[in-house]
Amino acid sequence: xxxxxxxxxxxxxxxxxxxxxxxxxxxxxxxxxxxxxxxxxxxxxxxxxxxxxxxxxxxxxxxxxxxxxxxxxxxxxxxxxxxxxxxxxxxxxxxxxxxxxxxxxxxxxxxxxxxxxxxxxxxxxxxxxxxxxxxxxxxxxxxxxxxxxxxxxxxxxxxxxxxxxxxxxxxxxxxxxxxxxxxxxxxxxxxxxxxxxxxxxxxxxxxxxxxxxxxxxxxxxxxxxxxxxxxxxxxxxxxxxxxxxxxxxxxxxxxxxxxxxxxxxxxxxxxxxxxxxxxxxxxxxx
Numbered sequence: 001x002x003x004x005x006x007x008x009x010x011x012x013x014x015x016x017x018x019x020x021x022x023x024x025x026x027x028x029x030x031x032x033x034x035x036x037x038x039x040x041x042x043x044x045x046x047x048x049x050x051x052x053x054x055x056x057x058x059x060x061x062x063x064x065x066x067x068x069x070x071x072x073x074x075x076x077x078x079x080x081x082x083x084x085x086x087x088x089x090x091x092x093x094x095x096x097x098x099x100x101x102x103x104x105x106x107x108x109x110x111x112x113x114x115x116x117x118x119x120x121x122x123x124x125x126x127x128x129x130x131x132x133x134x135x136x137x138x139x140x141x142x143x144x145x146x147x148x149x150x151x152x153x154x155x156x157x158x159x160x161x162x163x164x165x166x167x168x169x170x171x172x173x174x175x176x177x178x179x180x181x182x183x184x185x186x187x188x189x190x191x192x193x194x195x196x197x198x199x200x201x202x203x204x205x206x207x208x209x210x211x212x213x214x215x216x217x218x219x220x221x222x223x224x225x226x227x228x229x230x231x232x233x234x235x236x237x238x239x240x241x242x243x244x245x246x247x248x249x250x251x252x253x254x255x256x257x258x259x260x261x262x263x264x265x266x267x268x269x270x271x272x273x274x275x276x277x278x279x280x281x282x283x284x285x286x
Contacts, residue, residue, distance in 0.1 A: 010193070011186035018182025019175050026174040030167045037163055041156035045130035050122065053135040053149045056080050064143040069095040082151040083107070086144040087114050094144050107150045109134055117146040129157035192221050196228055203228075208236035 056076060063072045069086060073095070077084035083102040086094040091114050097104045104110060113123035113136035123136040136148045192215075199213055213229040215222035253260055259276030263269055 009186075010190045011183055014186035014189070015179050015182035018185070019179035022178025023171065023175040026171040030171050034160075034164055034167060038156075038160060041160060042126055042130060045126040045133065045153055045156060046124045049126065049133035049135050049151070049153055050124040050137075052080070052151075053082070053124075053137060053147070056082060056084070056149060057137050057139060057147045060084065060086075060147055061139055061141045064139070064141045068143050074099060077149075080151070082149045085110075085148040086139075087118075087146040087148065089118065089145045091115065091118060091146075102150060104148075107134060107148065110148060113148055114146050117148070126153060129155055129160065131155035131157065189221065192225070196221070196225050199228055199232060203232055203235060206239075208232055208239070 059076050060073055063076060064086075073084060073086070076082075077100045081100070083099040085097075085099055085104050085107070088094055091111075093104060107113075108127060109123070109125060113125075113134055116123035117136040117138050120138060122138075124133065125135075126133045130153050132150065133153050134148070134150050136146055139145055139147050196213065202208070212232075213225045215225040253271070253273035256273055257275055259279040260271065260273045261269060261276045262271035
């Protein structure tokens with residue numbers, strides 16, 4: 001029988017399988033957690049910007065009603081660290097095309113934001129991991145219909161970086177734990193199978209005097225051990241019975257007065273009693 005070309009203990013390849021399964025599962029869960037965390041941070045950043053711009057819109061509405069588009073609006077923008085742009089009902093800009101050092105043309109999604117606000121909705125979106133935001137809200141003023149604001153935010157990039165590092169560390173730890181669990185489980189299985197293999201090797205050598213197998217668990221390996229043990233007991237009983245029959249036959253042949261000789265297909269003597277040797281005038285036919 002050919003020997004296997006590559007030998008690798010069960011405890012190692014099963015540990016690798018456990019580690020691979022754990023790693024794939026951990027990475028999938030980690031990706032989901034990172035995605036959900038980023039969504040939550042982005043939503044929180046957007047809601048924070050929206051609340052801030054709403055408060056600014058109230059101040060701008062009051063100023064517009066009292067003074068109209070005036071340097072006072074730009075002062076509110078400067079004080080609140082926002083770039084504020086006003087639009088009428090047709091979507092045309094009112095006043096300056098620049099606010100707090102930023103041009104209207106450089107505001108991302110400005111046209112889309114203004115259209116959303118003119119339709120009665122609100123537009124709020126964060127950019128660059130929450131470091132900047134664009135918000136457009138309707139105004140309850142006769143002088144302007146939409147306020148578009150662009151401004152900085154604290155951002156969540158650093159927080160997400162720390163979170164991702166912790167998730168990566170958790171994946172590595174989970175993989176190591178999975179490999180360790182796989183190694184322990186495989187070692188226990190290998191020990192049980194090694195005991196069964198030792199009994200099978202003893203049976204192959206014709207040794208039936210080994211200690212009996214007594215499985216503690218009734219699983220598949222335990223069932224295999226029980227079958228091996230029953231086979232060992234039956235083989236031992238059969239061989240003992242055959243030995244007993246052989247001895248009995250030898251005694252019977254030795255008592256016969258007639259000569260008995262048994263030969264195989266190659267004409268070799270397999271069995272001969274004493275009477276046969278005497279008749280053939282030889283000392284022994286064995």
